[in-house]
Amino acid sequence: xxxxxxxxxxxxxxxxxxxxxxxxxxxxxxxxxxxxxxISVFYSGLAVTQPDRLAVRSKISITQPLxxxxxxxxxxxxxxxxxxxxxxFGGRMSETREDFFPNFYVDKATYxxxxxxxxxxxxxxAAWMADPxxxxxxxxxxxxxxxxxGDRVTLKNAVYPGEWTFTVRGIYAGRTPQIDTxxxxxGYRCINERLPEELRDYVGIYTIVVDDPARSAQVAAQIxxxxxxxxxxTRTESERSFQxxxxxxxxxxxxxxxxxxxxxxxxxxxxxxxTLAMNVREKTVDLxxxxxxxxxxxxxxxxxxxxxLVIGLAGAAVGLLLAPPVxxxxxxxxxxSFGPIGTVVITGPTYALALGASVGVALLAGLLPALRxxxxxxxxxxxxxx
Amino acid sequence: xxxxxxxxxxxxxxxxxxxxxxxxxxxxxxxLEHVDLEIAxxxxxxFMGPSGSGKSTLLNLISGLxxxxxxxxxVAGRDLGRLSDGELAEWRAANVGFIFQLYNLIPVxxxxxxxxxxxLLAxxxxxxxxxxxxxxxxxxxLSPRVHHRPxxxxxxxxxxxxxxxxxxxxxxxxxxxxxxxxxxxxGAEQVLDMLQELHRALRRTIVMVTHDPHxxxxxxxxxxxxxxxxx
Numbered sequence: 001x002x003x004x005x006x007x008x009x010x011x012x013x014x015x016x017x018x019x020x021x022x023x024x025x026x027x028x029x030x031x032x033x034x035x036x037x038x039i040s041v042f043y044s045g046l047a048v049t050q051p052d053r054l055a056v057r058s059k060i061s062i063t064q065p066l067x068x069x070x071x072x073x074x075x076x077x078x079x080x081x082x083x084x085x086x087x088x089f090g091g092r093m094s095e096t097r098e099d100f101f102p103n104f105y106v107d108k109a110t111y112x113x114x115x116x117x118x119x120x121x122x123x124x125x126a127a128w129m130a131d132p133x134x135x136x137x138x139x140x141x142x143x144x145x146x147x148x149x150g151d152r153v154t155l156k157n158a159v160y161p162g163e164w165t166f167t168v169r170g171i172y173a174g175r176t177p178q179i180d181t182x183x184x185x186x187g188y189r190c191i192n193e194r195l196p197e198e199l200r201d202y203v204g205i206y207t208i209v210v211d212d213p214a215r216s217a218q219v220a221a222q223i224x225x226x227x228x229x230x231x232x233x234t235r236t237e238s239e240r241s242f243q244x245x246x247x248x249x250x251x252x253x254x255x256x257x258x259x260x261x262x263x264x265x266x267x268x269x270x271x272x273x274x275t276l277a278m279n280v281r282e283k284t285v286d287l288x289x290x291x292x293x294x295x296x297x298x299x300x301x302x303x304x305x306x307x308x309l310v311i312g313l314a315g316a317a318v319g320l321l322l323a324p325p326v327x328x329x330x331x332x333x334x335x336x337s338f339g340p341i342g343t344v345v346i347t348g349p350t351y352a353l354a355l356g357a358s359v360g361v362a363l364l365a366g367l368l369p370a371l372r373x374x375x376x377x378x379x380x381x382x383x384x385x386x
Numbered sequence: 387x388x389x390x391x392x393x394x395x396x397x398x399x400x401x402x403x404x405x406x407x408x409x410x411x412x413x414x415x416x417x418l419e420h421v422d423l424e425i426a427x428x429x430x431x432x433f434m435g436p437s438g439s440g441k442s443t444l445l446n447l448i449s450g451l452x453x454x455x456x457x458x459x460x461v462a463g464r465d466l467g468r469l470s471d472g473e474l475a476e477w478r479a480a481n482v483g484f485i486f487q488l489y490n491l492i493p494v495x496x497x498x499x500x501x502x503x504x505x506l507l508a509x510x511x512x513x514x515x516x517x518x519x520x521x522x523x524x525x526x527x528l529s530p531r532v533h534h535r536p537x538x539x540x541x542x543x544x545x546x547x548x549x550x551x552x553x554x555x556x557x558x559x560x561x562x563x564x565x566x567x568x569x570x571x572x573g574a575e576q577v578l579d580m581l582q583e584l585h586r587a588l589r590r591t592i593v594m595v596t597h598d599p600h601x602x603x604x605x606x607x608x609x610x611x612x613x614x615x616x617x
Contacts, residue, residue, distance in 0.1 A: 001499050001515075003506055009494045289490040292451055293504045293551075294479020296472055379446040382486065 025315025065202035087204025091155025124170030134169035138181030273365035288381025308366025404457030435611035483552030542573030
């Protein structure tokens with residue numbers, strides 16, 4: 001036997017309690033991962049933002065369009081190397097919310113030169129480029145509706161009245177798992193040509209790529225100055241800031257979710273702390289016996305901390321193993337009832353945070369019982385009846 | 387053996403004007419008062435006295451589990467009052483073997499593992515530890531029960547495991563606190579036979595506290611305590 005084996009055997013003193021504590025910790029970790037993932041879904045747009053990409057939108061409101069004629073003027077600004085534009089279409093296949101999916105018009109000629117995180121087979125790309133009403137669907141979206149290349153999708157729209165039929169020409173994937181694959185993109189030309197005169201030649205936002213991210217602020221100021229006194233003033237900001245403006249709309253919800261997530265950790269702290277305190281109380285005589293035999297304060301403290309560490313690690317393992325199936329089940333149920341909720345993946349940082357939080361909380365919970373065990377008066381401890 | 391004969395050998399335990407008091411709610415509660423004592427190396431001494439007379443406190447002071455309020459406790463050549471907590475723990479591991487009334491075996495460990503516990507602190511490899519454990523369990527006649535847990539052993543057997551644990555490091559001093567207090571007559575006799583054998587064969591110093599006059603008879607010397615004073 002070694003000191004490590006002694007610690008391990010000591011763990012199995014009350015296996016039922018240990019199992020229940022590990023399960024409770026696992027469920028806590030699962031809840032934490034779940035809530036953190038919900039938060040990360042909101043921030044997933046930030047994960048794919050590029051420091052050299054800027055969004056040019058209407059200064060008045062994100063819903064206000066900008067003239068198509070701005071394209072040439074913006075790309076003439078020194079430092080701008082690439083430009084594209086896009087806009088929210090907002091079409092629906094039916095009135096039911098289950099059918100909802102995000103759909104956009106884009107400038108096909110330039111879009112993928114700016115957003116190179118979307119990838120599709122070359123033949124599909126070529127077919128998409130060649131057909132103005134050809135659409136590129138994300139992999140998740142295509143799977144959801146079982147769309148194949150060549151399928152036709154008809155959308156109705158209140159902003160752009162009438163029925164709009166698009167042909168699926170390509171199915172894209174993301175370069176990384178965080179990339180949203182629930183989008184539907186078709187050519188601006190397809191709708192612009194059919195619009196009434198007064199709605200024609202306006203786009204939602206421009207996205208530009210600058211040659212030097214360090215000069216982003218300077219380029220942005222130059223663009224905004226150019227249109228400051230026009231009927232359509234602009235606001236140019238980093239892609240990150242642009243995404244943050246969407247997230248800010250849900251800040252109250254996100255704060256509440258964060259509070260609940262950290263509340264879960266606090267509950268874990270109390271559950272594990274209570275278990276460890278109970279264990280130390282129950283084995284006071286044994287700890288005193290070990291001290292009498294010559295074990296030092298640090299040895300008995302280590303026994304308690306090893307127990308808390310094992311609870312933290314085992315709880316994290318249970319929670320992290322359960323998280324992917326539980327989360328994908330949740331996404332499926334929510335998607336069926338309320339429509340798609342974007343690409344939901346448990347990110348590496350979320351795994352790391354959950355593992356760290358579980359182990360950290362367990363060790364923190366073990367600190368006080370470990371100190372108590374270490375400070376135990378041997379003679380007094382031996383007097384206690386087991 | 388007479389008391390004079392005992393102290394003619396170099397004392398392993400020497401207490402000089404030792405007092406111990408506890409403080410509860412601002413009040414001083416004396417437990418031992420002005421105790422002077424010498425115990426010769428290799429002797430078997432029993433302390434008797436009514437409950438609250440200070441027997442266990444005296445045992446705790448001698449074994450380095452507690453510190454005196456006043457006076458000097460010298461055991462095996464060390465002034466225990468001068469040792470730090472860590473030094474005291476190290477000293478106990480090297481010099482003292484404990485036998486408790488309720489055996490104090492760790493319930494999740496087998497007999498062999500319980501005996502091995504004190505050896506985990508010694509600079510021995512696994513094979514050496516196993517050899518020592520086997521020898522100690524053989525000495526107390528429990529070789530066939532090495533893999534049994536305390537709950538699978540009778541009270542007498544558990545106390546024999548505790549004796550094996552007490553002697554496995556070959557300490558100079560064995561402290562036995564009511565070693566037969568929780569045993570039936572037969573088990574008690576076996577344990578007392580074993581203590582006597584250890585004393586005779588290995589010349590270990592045994593300091594025992596007991597309520598049982600029959601158990602005390604096995605010692606070379608019996609001292610009585612009353613109201614914190616050594617009679």
